Amino acid sequence: MSTTLAIARREWRAQFASPLAWTVLAAMVALGAWLLLSGVESYGAQAARFAGRADAPGVTDLVVVPYFATLATLFVFVLPLLTMRSIVGERRDGTLPLLFAAGAGGRSIAVGKWLGALGAPAVLLLLLVLMPLSLGVGTTLDVGKIAVAALGLAALAGALCALGVLCSAWAQHPASAALAAMAAGTIGWIADAAARERGVTEGLIHWLALPGHLTAAMRGVLATVDLAYFALWVVLCLGLAALRLERLRETG
Amino acid sequence: MPPAPLIEAEGLSRRHGRREVLRGVSFTLAPDQVLGLLGVNGAGKSTLLRILAGVLAPDAGRLRIAGAELGADPRAARTRIGWLPERAPLYPELTVAESLVFAARLRGLGGAAARSAVERAVERCALGEVRNRLCGNLSRGFAQRAGLAQAIVHEPPVLLLDEPTAGLDPLQAQRFHELLATLKPGRAIVLSSHQLAEVQAGCDLAAVLHAGVLDSPAPPGDGRALSQRFMALALGSAA
Structure with a gap:
């Protein structure tokens, strides 16, 4: 366990030592601010339509939830940039033998890398969630719904980080790890698109696709089946990454 | 009574695919001894060191590090090993x-x-x-x-060094060997190299690894005998 935590700590540090992580954080916060302001502007234009209605949707439904939904899509393309170096970077720097010699197996390296890789996305998520909370100064927010939606985003981020670690374990270059993770994330995102086009909203393909597992969270409902789905992603990706690392240990 | 050996390798074998990289490698190394592992590129030196470091499992054979069986108690054995790969990690x-x-x-x-x-x-x-x-x-x-x-x-009482002076200039290499000499007391050190002079100057024992077979470790002597052993094993089969 101490080995896993040591690996996670170093990974966390390495992320913040990289200018790329800061650039991604700054760009995403700027983009998030723009999305949120656009949402507020659009809400201002629509507010008159709902005036006087008892069941009128509030700022949370019309501004915050769509903002979170857009962020979820962006995460598919942004998080691979933060995880791409996690294992392929070790291979390129020739530092994997240090971990192997200390007795770290594939599983503890993969888990340590994943825990460490969550660092920058966690900071990013915190900043992006704090922004809509600032709307609470001028209006009433459904904080519970926002918290559950943020939890859904966090679960998605965890799954995408695990995918990033897996792709980094297989790739020969950080850029190809990022591209592979983006491609796999996109497939996971649009897997049920054709089925949805035909109006089919049930079945295995629908269950496998990522967006369906955020729907409940965006409505403020915490569904354990969705959390289990993201946990399954994490376990599967880290398991495959561990197998790859064991193979790398054998081949040197 | 002689001190207990820190490394006891017995019949270590390893295949990479169809190729037999190590064939029944056996040797022991006591404290305060430096073993120079000689061999041409591809002789299996790095594979042997990776097995000794506990990074790679042998297909056959037994390995005890400072009394701990690597197969049965890998955690205890690994705490007694220090490994410097060819490229410092x-x-x-x-x-x-x-x-x-x-x-x-x-x-x-x-x-x-x-x-x-x-x-x-x-x-x-x-x-x-x-x-x-x-x-x-x-x-x-x-x-x-x-x-x-x-x-x-x-x-760690056991130190494994994979071509540690490769790429160093002569002065840096000399300083590295001086440093190594200060680390020797109480330790068993295995150093791989393809330079006869380095092994002759810095090691108490030398052994030639060729085509996966390790000859018996022996004092390197005046260099000529070692050179003859190396040539006979490494080049003899190629001739």
Whole structure:
């Protein structure tokens, strides 16, 4: 366990030592601010339509939830940039033998890398969630719904980080790890698109696709089946990454 | 009574696919001994060192490190091994001191124990002047020393060095060997090389590894005998 935590700590540090992580954080916060302001502007234009209605949707439904939904899509393309170096970077720097010699197996390296890789996305998520909370100064927010939606985003981020670690374990270059993770994330995102086009909203393909597992969270409902789905992603990706690392240990 | 050996290897074999990389390698090494492992490129030196380091499992054979059976008690055995691969495993974004702290933490040392282990390793490997320098900015000589410091940070009785002076200039290589001599007391050191002079000058025993077979370790002598052994084994079969 101490080995896993040591690996996670170093990974966390390495992320913040990289200018790329800061650039991604700054760009995403700027983009998030723009999305949120656009949402507020659009809400201002629509507010008159709902005036006087008892069941009128509030700022949370019309501004915050769509903002979170857009962020979820962006995460598919942004998080691979933060995880791409996690294992392929070790291979390129020739530092994997240090971990192997200390007795770290594939599983503890993969888990340590994943825990460490969550660092920058966690900071990013915190900043992006704090922004809509600032709307609470001028209006009433459904904080519970926002918290559950943020939890859904966090679960998605965890799954995408695990995918990033897996792709980094297989790739020969950080850029190809990022591209592979983006491609796999996109497939996971649009897997049920054709089925949805035909109006089919049930079945295995629908269950496998990522967006369906955020729907409940965006409505403020915490569904354990969705959390289990993201946990399954994490376990599967880290398991495959561990197998790859064991193979790398054998081949040197 | 002679001291108990720190390395006891018995019949170690390993295949890579169809190729038999190591064939029944056996030897023992006592404290205060440095074994020079000679062999041409591809002879199996790195594979043998990786097996001795516990990174690679042998297909057959037994290995005891300072009394701990590597197969039965890998955790105990690994704590007694320090391994410096051919390319020192250093993180370019960490300073020398930080990478030593990381290596200590990987070995389960924390807090004050890690700090004192790092100070000891810095002092032993004469890294004081570069302790706050990023590893990515170290010269090759200092990088090897920093790698060696990582390998000894947990005070292992067994030290494995894979071509440690490859790429060093003669002065850096000489300094590295002087450093190694200070680490020798109480330790068993295995050093791989393809330079006869290096093994002759710095090792108590030498053994030639060729086509996966290790001949019996023997004192390197005046160099001529060692050279003849090396030529006979390494080139004889090719002739």
